Amino acid sequence: MLNLAVMLEDSARAVPDRGAVVSGDRTLTYAQLDASANQVANLLASRGIGPGDKVALSCPNVAQFPIVYYGILKAGAVVVPLNVLLKRREIAYHLADSDASAYFCFEGSAELPLGQEGWAGFNEVEGCRDFFLITAAAAPDPAAPAPIAGAETLARALDGQSTEFTARVTEAGDTAVILYTSGTTGQPKGAELTHANMALNALTCHRTFGTAEHDVHLITLPLFHSFGQTVQMNAGLAARATLVLMPRFDAHGALSLMGRHQVTFFAGVPTMYWALLDAEISEADATAAAQNLRIAGSGGAALPVEIHRRFRRRFGTSIREGYGLSETSPLATFTPTGAEARPGSIGKPVWGVEVDLIADDWTPVAAGEVGEVVVRGHNVMRGYYGRPEATAEVMRDGWFRTGDLASRDEDGWLYIVDRAKDMIIRGGFNVYPRELEEVLHSHPAVSMAAVVGVPHDKHGEEIKAYVVPAPGVRITEDDLVAWCRETMAGYKYPRLVEFRDTLPMNATGKILKRELRTETATSGH
Structure with a gap:
């Protein structure tokens, strides 16, 4: 037998008087x-x-x-x-x-x-x-x-x-x-996750992150989502840590809680890290927030390399990147314990989990080629509740098709290229928005960027970048397009740029590209 509630019950027996959850006061x-x-x-x-x-x-x-x-x-x-x-x-x-x-x-x-x-x-x-x-x-x-x-x-x-x-x-x-x-x-x-899926994934998170009993987690990720639920709540309580709950993320509030509660563990999506870096706080407050921080994890979307570099410079901690989905409980890969983070990489498969890259017909792709990520292990769901046909479309012999595209280096480290559905085909050439977003983030006038494909009569799709400009920096759309032309290959640079104050996001902070595509289709440009 196994009941996921053991994550709490075992710790309550061992450390009954230790603080488990901090919620407000x-x-x-x-x-x-x-x-x-x-x-x-x-x-x-x-x-x-x-x-x-x-x-x-x-x-x-x-x-x-x-x-x-x-x-x-x-x-x-x-x-x-x-x-x-x-x-x-x-x-x-x-x-x-x-x-x-x-x-x-x-x-x-x-x-x-x-x-x-x-x-x-x-x-x-x-x-x-x-x-x-x-x-x-x-x-x-x-x-x-x-x-x-x-x-x-x-x-x-x-x-x-x-x-x-x-x-x-x-x-x-x-x-x-x-x-x-x-x-x-x-x-x-609805992805059906078993007691074994959830319990083993939580314990794997604990093992992979190297968390300890007296760690203090700041949980800004929504607990209804698999990331916050497994990686921090279930794993944190299993590790007998203290969880500081934040109902709604804002960068200033998060940094304040990090200093006040001596937070050692923070996990977030890339937009959260972007907000922490752009928050206007004093050096003293930044030092207080970073003083005890020893583990920073990112998932939910690809983390721009520039964010890695800026966070390490300001907070003195490397962000360790991972990958997973609701259907995989969620953690499937992470930066290995003791290894230096490789910016842009989601690491390697975690304990008990296999990851491979395949072509459309389920055959493995050759070394160095881009393929769709498939996952097999203790973390993979039973299936979609009440939807056997939908389950059969993505499951075969225990393998789950994720819909994400990735490559693998000679050391076995994985790099997400893009969502298969986000890939742009311009004039017959495959263009991966993630690659373009990485380049855009290196421009000093760009704070955040999202690249999508928009319909085009001649090329099939044209490339458009939605950009949130950096505070206090002025640049025109034409100037940014010209810079992109000089920086990227001719078939892949964005011909269209639109500046925005914000980008649409879901409750976990992931940029909703489908909304940008729908908006573009509706407006016609």
């Missing part, structure tokens, strides 16, 4: 976190929810996320974490698609009325029986009326529930979590 010890999760498990059991049942959770990075997450697991049920930015219709889709029996939803705020959207979505789904509204107050009055008419607050539901609970028996191959893909093509699909 509130700190929960391991014993308190475990006891609160037990109350959630008892609540679910009292409502007839148990092994195999699906339970959805919409919650930002606050203490209630791990409390409810592990409570669901203890009950033997399956956690279905949902993006907190979803609207009513999208929430209803996810609840129905996952066959959720219950739904825990954070109340949100005036700017993000998550509770209202969640309640409305819940009421559109017949099979979802129980709705629990998570309120922001640390100790709300259980007798207070529900903020949303008809909705039951979690505080009221937990009133009187025991803090003791024996975790239900689940097998290693049972589904623990269903993580929904971002839906870049078609409707989002």
